[in-house]
Amino acid sequence: MAGSGNAHLRSDALLRAQDLVVEFPAAGGRKVYAVSGVSLDLMEGETLGLVGESGCGKSTTGRAILQLPSPTSGSVQVAGQELTELDPDAMREVRPRLQMIYQDPISSLNPRRRVRDIIAEPLFIALENVTRRTAMATWQERIGGLLQTLLERLAIPMRIVGLAASVAFALWILSEAVEERAAEPWLGWTEVPAAIIGFPALAIALAVAAVGLVLGLTWVLLALMLPFSLMSRQFGEVSAPVGIAGVVVTTGASGFMLWRTWSSFGGWAKWVNSGGLGLLTAVLVVWLAASIANPERAGASGVATTLSAMVVLQVFYVAGLDAGVKLIVLVVSIVVDTLLLRWVLRRYRANRNAARERAEPRVREVLEYVGINPDDAMDRRPWEFSGGQAQRLSIARALVSVPQVIICDEPVSSLDVSVQAQILNLLEDLKNLMGLTLVFIAHDLAVVKNVSDRVAVMYLGKLCEVSEPDAMFDEPAHPYTEMLLAAIPQPDPEAELGSGRIDGELPSPMDPPSGCRFRTRCPHAAQRCADEEPEMREIAPGRFVACHTPLIGETAPERVEIASAGRGAS
Amino acid sequence: MTDTSMTGFAGADEQPLLDVADLRTTFHTAVGPLVAVxxxxxxLRPGARLGVVGESGSGKSVMSRSIMRLLPKSRVTSTGSVLFDGIDMMSLGRRELLDMWGPQLAMVFQDPLGSLNPVMKIGKQVGEGLRVHRDLSARAARAAALDLLEEVGIPEPHRRIDEYPHQLSGGMRQRIVIAIALACSPRLLIADEPTTALDVTVQAQILDLLETQRAERDMSLVLITHDLGVVAGRTDEVIVMYAGRIVERAPTATLFGNMRMPYTEALFRSIPKVTDDSHARLEIIGGQPPRMTDLPTGCKFAPRCKYAQELCVAEEPALIEAPAAADSNDGGARRRGTWRDDDLDDDDNDGGAPAGAHLYRCFYPVGTPEAAEAFERNVASGRVSEAGVVIRAS
Incomplete structure (x- = not known):
């Protein structure tokens, strides 16, 4: 078992994952072979059960289908569209069609948000993508869209740079710069209004910034970026000495560059006063513009952070003024800043409320589908719900964007039996109602049998058996399937216990066995199993097995070693 | 199933190992007292196996912790009596309890990673109890720990003994927790959801391990779980708990062969079974478990019960004993893994009459004509659907 091959794939499937390989780097330059050549397909409206022990790679397979992360190699096609080659933007457009339900409902729902916002979130993201696509009609709008994208992209780096810069400059240079400035004030009358409104216009900032300063800043940015880019980019795949050497070299180089920048301006205080201040302000202005352009993304707290950073900067602007003027400037600017903040927040809230209102009917609809009363639930938070109800909320969140495929990753494993039954029935109802296509990942075969139209058994990153559930459970073809079946506890005191037949543990996925990966625990393992990897083949109509000695057919070994414990009906 | 004919119910002639009487545990919460048990x-007879089954919040874990005296002192009170081999656990002080934990009673918890010390080597954790209770030297404790690791089926114990818990898989960690619990050869082992966090295959291994160790050491075992499948083949007697009360108690074979409490029946029917066809509709228990601070006055299960009548809502039924004649064990006659109402009608007594009483807490026990009538009435009044799911609470 546990082999490769694509014999079980069908044509015209809605989802087709072929030869998926997922490998993770591990310590000491080794690799974790999490998924090694798994092929799956799903017809529209079908439920595929994916079973195996923990660590067999079933969750990784589910995530690889959703490109979370993208598989190391292999292809994933949904309705003919290849997902592995999509760029992040195009992938984001596909995401509303592919959803996921996680094992632990409580931790997969943000405890600080209300149910209505959690459920509506996929809608906002989907809508945003739709509006952006349609907004590209004219060239003006195209430029507007580009600018917006640029500003959005800049939002997070700008925030980091802005915060780091304000803290560093405030703590380290504040006294020095203010002192020098007080001794030699050069703030002209043109700069007073700029100081009053809290941030000078971009043009003033650019005018103040000399060519040399721009150059200097480039040096600084380069110096800051280099070690980061080296560290973040596949540091895991470089061996330790090389990595450390790289960090030492780049840190040294950036230290040297910083020192050159410092000396070319004769000290940081001079740099600040000769235009660095303007540039810093410019950075904050751009960022503030970005947050106002898209308040949902920046968030109210982000806007507030920028404004407070600007207040810190004002200290520099007013340092050289007379005491009386200084007071007026400060008071006026605090008033202006507060008004500005209020305006931004109001705009932010108005946008949010409008979006909420647009989404509300749809949110109500899905909540009703999953059996939760919208009037009671909409304004509560996830932790106020029991596990079963929270799992219903997760299902509602997955349903809201009308997905084509939902990947359910152990959705009932952490629930009580009675609640588990409710969720399983709910999934079945929704499937009939909406024609959902599901991948159902679980380790409990009874649960998988209940929901699935087709079952795939996984072992250590490979597929063992793919078949219809009823046939598979009556007569497992793979020794591993049989072992899993024997392990199920039967609610029947007279059922024979599978005692003593379930031996061993999953081998390490860093060092998988040669040939068939199950051979180390397989009662029928022979020399051939170690030498040759079994390919997936059809041994009976609709029954695909990757095993040299399948348990059904002429060549079947006697079914003695693993007794059919627990399979009462067979 | 080595000794199915014996039951966990202590006979009159035998001194029970553990005797729990009128145990009541109350949490004093901000919204008022919460009676968890x-x-x-x-x-429990020495060497017997008891299963405790119930949903989350049914009080099964609080009960085990009350017996062990593991609950905090502040804002929690336990009353009643817990006699362990004649010793009143409730009257023991901290020092005396420390002498009890380990050599007398031990516990295995659900989350193996949470119950192991992450910064202490496994060997030391396993040997710790022996050093305290048996006054063993470090060397002797290590040798004993090595034996224990081998007994609980840890491969390469010589290497594993010097590893830390995070280096082991979930199943291996649970084996370590069991080794710690077994170290001082306790006379009673309470396993609180020992396999809930584990895979089916590992679950089977751990349950087998508990059973072999119990048989070898002649230890008593209390197996707490929410899964009826886990207790079915591995216990002599089963207690079903709901809202802090015992709602049904019977020898295992009797319970599965002849359920009387509607809650047990509903719990049993909600389990997906491999023997069912795929896409078989699961029978669910409608509604939610009751809020423990705001319990209904009558039978606590009545709002979710398909047989419930006015009487059930008004008055709480007492725990009564089933008449022996109706309590036939017809397990051999019925199909494995399935349970049908008509099984109750054929009164063949060939199954070996079990010792131990069958207690339940219901006015309309499952399988009686009264229950069938009650169900009919509920369907007619629209309270319950044809499939037996409560549509509106009474």
Whole structure:
């Protein structure tokens, strides 16, 4: 078992994952072979059960289908569209069609948000993508869209740079710069209004910034970026000495560059006063513009952070003024800043409320589908719900964007039996109602049998058996399937216990066995199993097995070693 | 199933190892008293296996912690009596309890990673109890720990003994927790959801391990779980708990062969079974478990029960004993893994009459004509659907 091959794939499937390989780097330059050549397909409206022990790679397979992360190699096609080659933007457009339900409902729902916002979130993201696509009609709008994208992209780096810069400059240079400035004030009358409104216009900032300063800043940015880019980019795949050497070299180089920048301006205080201040302000202005352009993304707290950073900067602007003027400037600017903040927040809230209102009917609809009363639930938070109800909320969140495929990753494993039954029935109802296509990942075969139209058994990153559930459970073809079946506890005191037949543990996925990966625990393992990897083949109509000695057919070994414990009906 | 004919119910002639009488544990919460365990009575014969089944919040874990005296002192009170081999656990002080934990009673918890010390080597954790209770030297404790690791089926114990818990898989960690619990050869082992966090295959291994160790050491075992499948083949007697009360108690074969409490029946029917066809509709228990601070007045299960009548809502039924004649064990006659109402009608007594009483808490026990009538009435009044799911609470 546990082999490769694509014999079980069908044509015209809605989802087709072929030869998926997922490998993770591990310590000491080794690799974790999490998924090694798994092929799956799903017809529209079908439920595929994916079973195996923990660590067999079933969750990784589910995530690889959703490109979370993208598989190391292999292809994933949904309705003919290849997902592995999509760029992040195009992938984001596909995401509303592919959803996921996680094992632990409580931790997969943000405890600080209300149910209505959690459920509506996929809608906002989907809508945003739709509006952006349609907004590209004219060239003006195209430029507007580009600018917006640029500003959005800049939002997070700008925030980091802005915060780091304000803290560093405030703590380290504040006294020095203010002192020098007080001794030699050069703030002209043109700069007073700029100081009053809290941030000078971009043009003033650019005018103040000399060519040399721009150059200097480039040096600084380069110096800051280099070690980061080296560290973040596949540091895991470089061996330790090389990595450390790289960090030492780049840190040294950036230290040297910083020192050159410092000396070319004769000290940081001079740099600040000769235009660095303007540039810093410019950075904050751009960022503030970005947050106002898209308040949902920046968030109210982000806007507030920028404004407070600007207040810190004002200290520099007013340092050289007379005491009386200084007071007026400060008071006026605090008033202006507060008004500005209020305006931004109001705009932010108005946008949010409008979006909420647009989404509300749809949110109500899905909540009703999953059996939760919208009037009671909409304004509560996830932790106020029991596990079963929270799992219903997760299902509602997955349903809201009308997905084509939902990947359910152990959705009932952490629930009580009675609640588990409710969720399983709910999934079945929704499937009939909406024609959902599901991948159902679980380790409990009874649960998988209940929901699935087709079952795939996984072992250590490979597929063992793919078949219809009823046939598979009556007569497992793979020794591993049989072992899993024997392990199920039967609610029947007279059922024979599978005692003593379930031996061993999953081998390490860093060092998988040669040939068939199950051979180390397989009662029928022979020399051939170690030498040759079994390919997936059809041994009976609709029954695909990757095993040299399948348990059904002429060549079947006697079914003695693993007794059919627990399979009462067979 | 080595000794199915014996049961966990202590006979009159035998001194029970553990006798729990009228145990009541109350949490004093901000919204008022929460009675998590409400008047629980049971006893356990030496060497017997008891299963405790219930949903989350049914009080099964609080009950086990009350017996072990593991609950915090502040804002929690336990009353009633817990006699362990004649010793009143409730009257023991901290020092005396420390002498009890380990050599007398031990516990295995659900989350193996949470119950192991992450910064202490496994060997030391396993040997710790031996050093305290048996006054063993470090060397002797290590040798004993090595034996224990081998007994609980840890491969390469010589290497594993010097590893830390995070280096082991979930199943291996649970084996370590079991080794720690077994170290001082306790006379009673309470396993609180020992396999809930584990895979089916590992679950089977751990349950087998508990059973072999119990048989070898002649230890008593209390197996707490929410899964009826886990207790079915591995216990002599089963207690079903709901809202802090025992709602049904019977020898295992009797319970599965002849359920009387509607809650047990509903719990049993909600389990997906491999023997069912795929896409078989699961029978669910409608509604939610009751809020423990705001319990209904009558039978606590009545709002979710398909048989419930006015009487059930008004008055709480007592725990009564089933008449022996109706309590036939017809397990051999019925199909494995399935349970049908008509099984109750054929009164063949060939199954070996079990010792131990069958207690339940219901006015309309499952399988009686009264229950069938009650169900009919509920369907007619629209309270319950044809499939037996409560549509509106009474």
């Amino acid at each position: 409400d008047g629980v009575d049971w006893s």
